[in-house]
């Protein structure tokens with residue numbers, strides 16, 4: 001898929017990985033809807049992106065992805081503004097082991113809602129022209145992090161759901177590809193959550209263990225994640241792909257053994 005004049009919706013698009021992805025899409029002349037909970041950060045982000053890429057290419061929509069009605073409206077507003085939808089990045093995510101129900105709601109339930117809404121706007125099943133969905137997981141899905149059980153569970157769930165839906169899309173001829181991105185540690189405000197008792201709950205006592213892990217594995221820049229994201233979007237041969245990005249190996253793919261009979 002070429003990015004020129006494509007329309008993308010990015011949840012959690014106002015900062016961190018989502019913002020870097022939005023920038024990369026705008027650089028490639030796509031139109032972008034930044035869908036984010038945080039009004040101040042979202043408006044500031046739009047202002048900067050307008051200065052860099054010109055007004056009219058990017059909109060900010062304040063929305064809690066956990067609010068089904070607001071998320072539905074965000075999709076509709078994007079299509080009303082830009083006329084269509086081609087790319088959906090379900091990226092919004094939190095790290096909260098204390099309010100772990102919220103973590104499941106934002107990281108997994110809302111991503112599932114975002115995927116179904118994306119299909120309503122892009123799938124041939126609904127008479128639309130096709131597109132691509134990228135769901136953001138984490139390298140946490142491949143580790144057994146004893147200090148982050150619910151975050152880890154949601155990121156495992158993202159992979160399972162997305163690969164099953166990728167198969168459904170292929171079998172049902174939706175014209176939509178669904179891929180997964182799994183970054184290791186990235187230099188964004190989310191990383192600071194490991195210092196907060198409000199986020200970590202009883203696991204806060206392991207914050208030094210986390211810091212050692214971060215030191216051991218290194219920290220990626222959001223622009224490196226955006227580079228991987230663009231490959232997942234543009235490579236039309238990729239469906240059900242699980243891309244990993246780490247400091248040691250860079251951009252690479254998880255391989256799955258074929259099931260034996």
Ligand SMILES: NC(=O)C1=CN([C@@H]2O[C@H](COP(=O)(O)OP(=O)(O)OC[C@H]3O[C@@H](n4cnc5c(N)ncnc54)[C@H](O)[C@@H]3O)[C@@H](O)[C@H]2O)C=CC1
Nearest residue numbers: 012015016017036037038064065093138185186188189190
């Ligand atoms: N930073 C890291 O080390 C890694 C992050 N990830 C994943 O990447 C994704 C993005 O993370 P970062 O950019 O690091 O986080 P971040 O905290 O820097 O940015 C997340 C954005 O999502 C927004 N957001 C949070 N809850 C929301 C909600 N309910 N509705 C709408 N927007 C909401 C925030 O306002 C923020 O703008 C997340 O899914 C995260 O789990 C994956 C691997 C590593």
Ligand SMILES: CCCCC/C=C\C=C\C(=O)C/C=C\C/C=C\CCCC(=O)O
Nearest residue numbers: 095138139140184185190191210217246
């Ligand atoms: C593990 C504590 C993280 C706390 C939450 C904040 C940020 C989230 C980060 C992630 O999602 C990434 C989590 C784990 C992966 C880290 C490194 C794996 C690298 C493996 C390798 O390089 O081979």
